[in-house]
Amino acid sequence: MLDVERYFLELESETVRLAGLSHDADSQCPIPTCPGWTLEQLVGHVGRGHRWAAELIRRRLLEPIPMQEAVVPADPDERSEWLTAGARMLADAVRAAGPEQVVWTWQKDRTAGFWVRRMLHDELVHRFDAELALGIEGDLAADLAADGVSDILETAATLSRPDIGVSSAFAGLAGTGESLQFLATDTDLGPNCEWSVVRAPAGVTWRHGYDQAQVTVRGPALQLMLLLNRRLPVGTADVEIVGDQELFAHWLANSRF
Structure with a gap:
């Protein structure tokens, strides 16, 4: 924060x-x-x-x-x-x-x-x-974009929990231990440039830091923020996706907000 x-x-x-x-x-x-x-x-x-x-x-x-x-x-x-x-x-x-x-x-x-x-x-x-x-190309400070990545992951962590008692578009993100890694390529973000995510039965969990994951998405923090908020299609975002492409596609399909 x-x-x-x-x-x-x-x-x-x-x-x-x-x-x-x-x-x-x-x-x-x-x-x-x-x-x-x-x-x-x-x-x-x-x-x-x-x-x-x-x-x-x-x-x-x-x-x-x-x-x-x-x-x-x-x-x-x-x-x-x-x-x-x-x-x-x-x-x-x-x-x-x-x-x-x-x-x-x-x-x-x-x-x-x-x-x-x-x-x-x-x-x-x-x-x-x-x-x-x-048709305007917007901009944003990298640290604020990175904070936006954390914000959407916090949303996913809360709304993917089966025990929240309300219907949620994020409910499908609860999983069986599937892992995702998001990496911002901007300089000077320090420890806030890495997000390690796990889809557990009790919902999504995440932390700052690096772990081996089934799929890794790497790119500028702004591109990650817009992609995770479903404002850019995968094909147009300036990111690199390595690993299980279907796992990340499932994340996007189950994270409408």
């Missing part, structure tokens, strides 16, 4: 970036990586998420609450302000409560700070959704 202040900074930056994309593009532009969504609906999803998490934290809630509907402004200036205002609400709520404040989350980390990181990574992926739809 990165420092919480970095998450605050990147949340603000990413929201401004997405607001700019939304401001200058057709709000009804379809988003191929989110089938059935338009750019307006993507912005609505992100903005509602900010407000929902902010409300949960402001009220120090230990149980989830329904996500409220929200009308995305049609005017580009108002739409941009609406989106950035939601991110400010979330950041202000976390700062007021303190990042260590106990609140409801759906992972082991039950702190307000969890929501800054989770909503940031959700927004990062959706910023790339918008850029891919608009």
Whole structure:
């Protein structure tokens, strides 16, 4: 994980970036990586998420609450302000409560700070959704992309457990000891450049570090993040896959989020 202040900074930056994309593009532009969504609906999803998490934290809630509907402004200036205002609400709520404040989350980390990181990574992926739809080649700092790889693996570890009590698209990742290795080729990532993953009967487990695995996927952290979030097809991602190709294909087929 990165420092919480970095998450605050990147949340603000990413929201401004997405607001700019939304401001200058057709709000009804379809988003191929989110089938059935338009750019307006993507912005609505992100903005509602900010407000929902902010409300949960402001009220120090230990149980989830329904996500409220929200009308995305049609005017580009108002739409941009609406989106950035939601991110400010979330950041202000976390700062007021303190990042260590106990609140409801759906992972082991039950702190307000969890929501800054989770909503940031959700927004990062959706910023790339918008850029891919608009034919823009996006970029991202390698350490933040690597943190995004860890984020999606944490999601898989939680939602692949048979005992979570809800139906999950990740349930098929529970296995019998199958192993995968993800390696980021960027320099200066230190120990955060390797992820060792096992598909166990109780769900996915992972740790930073290297182990021999049945399949290894190697490439820049950003390519790994986009691939694991199913934003790039295997054939177009700048990665090398060595070993059991079908095992990795099974992972992708069972990790829709």
